[in-house]
Amino acid sequence: MADVIKCATRDAYGKALVELGDRGENIIVLDADLAAATKTGMFKKAHPDRFIDVGIAEGNLMGVAAGLAATGHTVFASSFAMFAAGRAFEQIRNSIGYPHLNVKIGATHAGISVGEDGASHQCCEDIALMRTIPGMVILNPADDVEARLCVFAALEHEGPVYMRFGRLAVPRVFDEDYKFEIGKGNVLVEGTDVTIIASGLMVNEALIAAENLKADGISARVVNMATIKPIDRDIIIDSAKKTGVIVTAEEHNIIGGLGSAVTEVVCESVPVPVIRVGVNDVFGKSGPAVELLHIYGLDAENIAANAKEAVKLK
DSSP states (O other): OOOOOEEOHHHHHHHHHHHHHHTTOOEEEEESSOHHHHSTHHHHHHOGGGEEEOOSOHHHHHHHHHHHHHTTOEEEEEEEHIIIIIITHHHIIIIIITTTOOEEEEEESBSGGGGGGOTTTOBOSHHHHHHTSTTOEEEOOSSHHHHHHHHHHHHHSSSOEEEEOOSSOEEOOSOTTOOOOTTOOEEEEOOSSEEEEEOTTHHHHHHHHHHHHGGGTOOEEEEEOOEEESOOHHHHHHHHHHHSOEEEEEEEETTTSHHHHHHHHHHHHOOOOEEEEEEOSOOOOSSOHHHHHHHTTOSHHHHHHHHHHHHHTO
């Protein structure tokens, strides 16, 4: 049996930035005194003339990014998700979102899997915040392969992009020949009884859950939804029609994230039961990342349990 490859999506982010710099793309990378953690330090080492550390000043980080973007550069601005989305929300909204500038926000250390850093740093509200900004694209990759492609896609996209990366090393889901497109979900496993729509590190858990559900005679369709905004309405509607019930799975508050985006589409277009698996509107706490994921039900076991309940609602 082949060894499972594990890599944190933040590592893939740093490597992808170096690739872009090496091929001569017109990018500038900014950080807020967290380059070692966000992995933008890789770019700093390779291309120091195009890297700026603004210090512990996230609002200023976004303001500087906006100014540089207004002069024709594509800017990648990075910090922890809690600070990038939370502390700098006003600057992102007014200085980046409103003028629709080419600033790509690399938000690392998102979700409960930040682990020992505790509730103050475990941002489970960032997707909800970014979804309210008109024109903002939100990407939440499942593994390192998809993370790298998200960075490349963000560069090509005209306008602001929020990319969500994790601290925890997670299993690789996709092969190197995987193709990524903003706004498109993809079916990883076909099924007829229930659809599981997942994003981020929950995609691997959804795949495990689907495999385990077979023992109970339940056929689960698994959809990877790396783009939270714009959401792929067609794949959601198709899934609802084919299976009649949906479970969403995300490492984010169940309010305002993937689950909310999916239920909005379902309610408007094809009403079926939807159960949301995620952080149940509570704060996190300090502890080992993997243990915390189990404590908060962000695992295959809880996804499978909710899938069984969902089937009963049909």
